[in-house]
Amino acid sequence: MWFKTVxxxxxxxxPVFQGGMGVGISAHRLAGAVAREGAMGTIASIDLRHHHPDLVEVTENCKDRDIVDWANHVALDREIKQAKSLSEGNGLIAVNVMKAVRDHPALVRQACESGADVIVMGAGLPIDLPEMVQDYPSIGLVPILSEARGIAIVLKKWMKKGRLPDAIIIEHPAHAGGHLGATRLEDLRDGRFDFAGVIEQTQxxxxxxxxxxxxxxxxxxxGIDSHEKVRHWLTCGAQGVQLGTAFAVTKEGDAHPNFKQVLLDAEPSDMTEFVSVAGLPARAVATRWLKSYKKxxxxxxxxxxxxxxxxSQRADCLTQCGLRDGISKFGQFCIDLKLIAALRGEVDKGLFFRGAGKLPFGKTVRSVHELIDYLLNGHMPEPAV
Known part of the structure; x- marks a missing residue:
């Protein structure tokens, strides 16, 4: 075995981590399948009720924020327990909680209570994450950061609290999908995010x-899309790699087949960047709705x-929302509704987050097992019949 375990x-x-993707793109089926292979599967915590018809029925047309929060906590509990069951005791089940989400402290507590192994947090500096899990000292904590400066801030703050991250995910905003770790669109390709430099500075x-x-x-x-890149970075200072889009389009991915097809069919010229309602740069497929919105x-x-x-849902899902709070430099649409539409496969209505690069198997849907085997061992599966 040429690589080391983490x-x-x-x-x-x-040393393969599946990234968290919401709304509902990485839920129990995907996370459980990844963990079963001995890797880390990640459930995205935001608005998971949409995988549970009974909870959708309770909250449909509901304007009570507390009821919506309750439903999402119930859904998260179910998803964690189902993922743990699917994992058959292998790997780890993580929960990704966005710092930018209003309910993030309660979602962290729910994840801990429901038996998650790891909390992953990005979309803001997770300075206070150790306090949120103080009653659960064995749970792993993994911040998502993009540059050495942010890593230094989090590390020094946490050390004063007697805690170290269990791992640090370094996300490159020029290549990743969804919400990105730069403050401005103009900064996405800044050299300070280059992996080699960030690794050296962090070491x-x-x-x-x-x-x-x-x-x-x-x-x-x-941008980790091949066995060669995995081998390169695992021998050049990194201990692991994380992929999102490549896992989203696997057979076990929790989204509608139409969602997977949009990501599979997207060419580099189909990708676009914009500022989301959370005030963060984001990357997605330029679908008809997104093109119209940008115009x-x-x-x-x-x-x-x-x-x-x-x-419109009175959910107040974000701490700061460009649409609700009238922040003109932020996005001006309901991101929750658009991500839910994508989850359901509504191609003309949804927001389809995707990484910028190619996919390991092109336009072919493969299993989680085949993807991990290819990434670590370079085994390209036989062509589908």
Whole structure:
């Protein structure tokens, strides 16, 4: 075996991490299948009720935020337990919780109570994550960051609290999909995000802090689309790699087949970048809806106004929302409704987050097992009959 396993949350796992993708794109089927292979599968915590018809029925047309929160906590509990069952005791089940989500502290607590092995947090600096899990000292904590400066801030803050990250995911905003780790669209391809430089600076930081063998593993995310790239980075300072889109289009992916087809069919010229309602740069497939939205972006920004009624579901899913709060420099659409439409396969209505690069198996849907085997061992499966 040419690669080393990663020690995380008390277990040795394969150096392949499946990224969290919401709404509902990475739920129990995908996360459980990845963990069953001995890797880390990740459930995206946001608005999981849409995988559960009984919870959708309870919350349909509901304007009570507390009831919506309750339903999503129930859904998260179910998804974690189902994923753990599917994993057959192998690998790890992580839960991704976005810092930008209003309910993130409660979602972290629910994930801990429901038996998740790891909490992954991005979309903002997770400075206070250790406090959220203080009653669950054995749970793994993994921040998603993009540059050495952010890593230094989180690491030093956490060390003062007596906690180290169990791993650090370094996400490159020029290549990843969904919400990205740069503050401005113009910065997505800035050299400060290049993996080699971030690895070197972070290793220097570990040395300065005297971490030695306690230094957390570094996991690279964004643009990892081949066995050759996995082998390169695992021999050049990284201990693991994370992929999102490649897992989303597997047979076990939790989304509608139409969702997978949109991602499979997308060419580099079909990708576009924009500012989401959370105020973060994002990358997605330029579907008909997204093209139309971008054409109207300036006009919508000029009409921005703070009005809670603009949150049509009254869910207040984000701490800050460009549409609800009238922040003109943020996006001006309901991201929850658009991501739910994508989950359901509504091609003309949905927002289809996707990484910028090619997919390991082109336009072919393969299994989680085949994907992990290819990434680590270079075994390309036989052509589908």
């Amino acid at each position: 020690r995380l949350a008390g277990r040795d796992i394969l 220097n930081l570990f040395h300065e802090l005297g971490l030695g063998n306690n230094a957390p593993p570094l996991v690279l995310a964004g 109207s972006e300036t006009r919508l920004a000029n009409c921005a106004k703070a009005d809670p009624r603009r949150c």
